Amino acid sequence: MLLEATLRASDHRMTRPRRVVWDVLNSTGRHLSAAEIVDAVHELDPGINSSSVYRTLGLFADLDLVRESRLTDEASTWEVAHPDDVIHLVCSLCGATTHHATDAVDALRTQLGAGSDFHAAGIDVRVTGTCSNCITRLHD
Amino acid sequence: MLLEATLRASDHRMTRPRRVVWDVLNSTGRHLSAAEIVDAVHELDPGINSSSVYRTLGLFADLDLVRESRLTDEASTWEVAHPDDVIHLVCSLCGATTHHATDAVDALRTQLGAGSDFHAAGIDVRVTGTCSNCITRLHD
DNA sequence: ATCCCTGCAAACTATTTGCACGGGA
């Protein structure tokens, strides 16, 4: 119901493409590229045009319902918005992205508030490296 | 001379496009989009093709001479490589990007090394917010 | 009944690639 409420509150209509895109984003906890979202949407309803998916993602981003991340250098990915003390660990071998909660972000925010004259709104942390699966695989 | 040495060490030739792109990247401390780099290169030598600029940026990235950052959602930007405990503050009003040194990154790296089973290689921190200039401008 | 949102198709733009020549080693 979060979706419908947010849409109504911002004078937008509840439509089928918007619901389907929302369902797709929520049914996988994963990060999805635009192309993956388009595919998943088509699986649920082949009639929905990809331009509608793009427009919907843009709208959701404006409403802070989803977040676009440039995790890799290849494509940007989308996911349901989450607090920004959840950071991203991106495995450069298998490409898997996991979330990791940390207080380092809060520490940084405090530090910025005190020391610099920059007012921080959002903090994005991306860690590239090797995930546990790939580490153990390398040991074979 | 860092450029020539690095190129030779990796069996690459020193050519005019490579030198010009390197000069452009070093003459501004700023973050430059690919388009800005192409323009600046053309100002120095209109004969250099943009595809060479792209190829050169790719090569420099492979050699860790420069770094591609997806700071904003619009375009990716390039800059001379720097240690990754230098984080980026991006002003969402004027778009200016500044650097900020912090130990929070080291703290995070330590935390990751101890707690999780993810081996961190690189850490990228992007802070969006309002820079001091824009803050004071808002107070008028 | 109104007009927002959609599907469709075309446009756009940034980046990549194939190829033959010229310049660096």
Added chain:
DNA sequence: TCCCGTGCAAATAGTTTGCAGGGAT
């Protein structure tokens, strides 16, 4: 001399936009 890197032009791919009709309110 050798062959890597270049300029050129065409191809590619992801995303955006104009338009007219249909659906949400």
